[in-house]
Amino acid sequence: MNKTIVTGPPAAHSRSAVQLLAALEAAGKRNTAQRYAICRALEKHAADHPTVAEIYAAVRESFPMISQATVYNTLQTLKRLGVVIELDIANHDHIHYDLDVTPHVNVVCRHCENIADLHMRTVTSLIDEAAARSGFQIQRTAGLILYGVCPDCRRRRGDGRAAQEGEPQDA
Amino acid sequence: MNKTIVTGPPAAHSRSAVQLLAALEAAGKRNTAQRYAICRALEKHAADHPTVAEIYAAVRESFPMISQATVYNTLQTLKRLGVVIELDIANHDHIHYDLDVTPHVNVVCRHCENIADLHMRTVTSLIDEAAARSGFQIQRTAGLILYGVCPDCRRRRGDGRAAQEGEPQDA
DNA sequence: TTAGCTGCAAATAGTTTGCAGTTTT
DNA sequence: AAAACTGCAAACTATTTGCAGCTAA
Numbered sequence: 528m529n530k531t532i533v534t535g536p537p538a539a540h541s542r543s544a545v546q547l548l549a550a551l552e553a554a555g556k557r558n559t560a561q562r563y564a565i566c567r568a569l570e571k572h573a574a575d576h577p578t579v580a581e582i583y584a585a586v587r588e589s590f591p592m593i594s595q596a597t598v599y600n601t602l603q604t605l606k607r608l609g610v611v612i613e614l615d616i617a618n619h620d621h622i623h624y625d626l627d628v629t630p631h632v633n634v635v636c637r638h639c640e641n642i643a644d645l646h647m648r649t650v651t652s653l654i655d656e657a658a659a660r661s662g663f664q665i666q667r668t669a670g671l672i673l674y675g676v677c678p679d680c681r682r683r684r685g686d687g688r689a690a691q692e693g694e695p696q697d698a
Numbered sequence: 699m700n701k702t703i704v705t706g707p708p709a710a711h712s713r714s715a716v717q718l719l720a721a722l723e724a725a726g727k728r729n730t731a732q733r734y735a736i737c738r739a740l741e742k743h744a745a746d747h748p749t750v751a752e753i754y755a756a757v758r759e760s761f762p763m764i765s766q767a768t769v770y771n772t773l774q775t776l777k778r779l780g781v782v783i784e785l786d787i788a789n790h791d792h793i794h795y796d797l798d799v800t801p802h803v804n805v806v807c808r809h810c811e812n813i814a815d816l817h818m819r820t821v822t823s824l825i826d827e828a829a830a831r832s833g834f835q836i837q838r839t840a841g842l843i844l845y846g847v848c849p850d851c852r853r854r855r856g857d858g859r860a861a862q863e864g865e866p867q868d869a
Numbered sequence: 870t871t872a873g874c875t876g877c878a879a880a881t882a883g884t885t886t887g888c889a890g891t892t893t894t
Numbered sequence: 895a896a897a898a899c900t901g902c903a904a905a906c907t908a909t910t911t912g913c914a915g916c917t918a919a
Contacts, residue, residue, distance in 0.1 A: 529801045556896060557893055579883085580839050594901040599884065620883075632824070633837035643834070651805070653820045654844065661807045661814055662849035671842050673825065678833035728873065728918055750908085765876040770909065791908075 535602055540646065541626035542548035550610045564590045565601045569611070569626060576614060576633070576642040578621035612641070612670050630654060630668035636677035638684065643677070713781055713796035715741035721781045726733065735761045737770045739852035740782070740797060747785060747813040749792035782843035783841050785813070801825060809855065815846070846863070 542550075544566040551566075552558060568577075568585035575581065583598045605611040614623040616635055623642060625633065632645040644691065650671065658665045676684075711751040713721075715737040722737075723729060739748075739756035746752065754769045755864040772797060787806055794813060796804065803816040820843065829836045847855075 559738070559893075559899065592901085596885080596902080597900055600899080603885095607732040613788050615788050617784050617786050620882090632828055634828060634832050634836070636834065637837065643832055644901070645712050645828055645832055647827050647831065649820065649824045653818070653824050653842075656820050657803055657805055657816050657844055658846070660818065661805050661816055662852075663807065663814070663844070663846040663847040664852055666808065667845040667846055671844065673828055673834070673836050673842065674838040675829070675834040681833075681835055684731070730874065732875070763870080763876085767877080768875055769911080774910095793908090844912075 540629045540631065541570070541573040542628070542642070547605060547610055547626075551604070551609050554608055556604065561590065561593055561597050562601050563588075565592065565598060569624065574624045576623040576625055577581045578623055580621060582624070612667065614670050614672065616642070617671060617674065625670055628667075628669045632673055634673045634675060637674060637681055638676055640676075640678040641677055694696075702710055711800045711802065711815070712741070712744040712797070713778060718776060718781055718797075721779050725779055727775065731769050732761065732764055735764065735770050736769060740776075740795065741835055744797045744835075747794040747796055752861070753795070783838065785841050785843065788815070788845065796841055799840045803842045803844055804846045805846060805848075807851055808845060809847060809851040812848055 530608060534675075538624060544563075547569065548558065548563065556562075559562040564586045565582065567589075568582050572581060572585060577585070579595070579598060579602065582602070583595055586593050586683060602611065606613060609628065610626075612625050612628055614625050614633060619640065625684075627644055629646070630650045632641045632647065632650060634645055635641070636643075650668070653671075654665050654668050657663065678682075710798065715734075718737040718740065719734065724773055726777060729734075735757045738760075739753050740747060743756060748756070750766070750769055750773065753773070754764075754766055755768065757764050773782065776816060777784055780795075780799065784798050785796050785840060787794060789808075790811065796815075798815055800817070801821045803818065804813045804814070805816055807814075821839070824842075825836050825839050828834065851861065
């Protein structure tokens, strides 16, 4: 549950609140105070890959009477516009949101549940090869998810465990 | 909803029912008729990346009185043993199961919801680089998910759409 | 025998939805 | 003024859980 960012440049590729709002406007969506607050909350927590609950909590600070439904609706709208992506992470109860829609990998720690962004040349190679080999037209290139243990947790909990096939998904 | 396999060798890397049962036994789990039936169903539908509902339906054919809870329980056990992985796919209501736990990519079609397996050298490079760059100890190397449109659907629905960043997640 | 498994049914909880009233354009 | 958006509360539904009886070892 701690939200220390483990790796990677802070929000370097993430869209800003302004960009999100611009996308909404460009799509002919209305500019409401609630949406503004939600976009600000997204921007602020971008590096955490926030869940709906976290965004809801953050928005409430400045907008105490907002309803969850509005948060869900707006997030769905942003998702459909393609300016935000959903991260469905195994064994996590909530959906996470990522403002970075450029090709990258997300690495998830099984212990502290932190999520890091990783930008690598290899991602593009992988996608190109996958497209060539499968005949698929790959549309979404962000949010490739890898699971493991972050450096902090390795240190904290003792290391040693082999990173092998057959590694169980849970503790 | 059609389940034609689009790409890749049929179940080449998937574990067989026998292997699943062996894993259960090795872990000191009891050998029940229900678990046997579930493993058989998994093996049979491995190439489909079946959901719980599909496995439940398949098992019922030979075992009409089985309960869903048992299917859920067994799947969870297999998951914890690391012989099966869960695929959490964006916008899919159900969890999919993959009997292939060797490093590979899953490519998901947004239209027909088919899931293909792709084994590529690049996967290992990606994982190695991700581990090196992030300091994470990567434990799960299977089920890297990519989203796009499969060849059949491209043909069927007309092509043309650009595979760009900013591509919406839904229709 | 006995620990573990199954099946039933009820509980849980994240997300979605209907609708009436409000707000943006 | 019209269409869209919000907030509330109810609805949905995939998954989990409690528990009594069954069963593999």
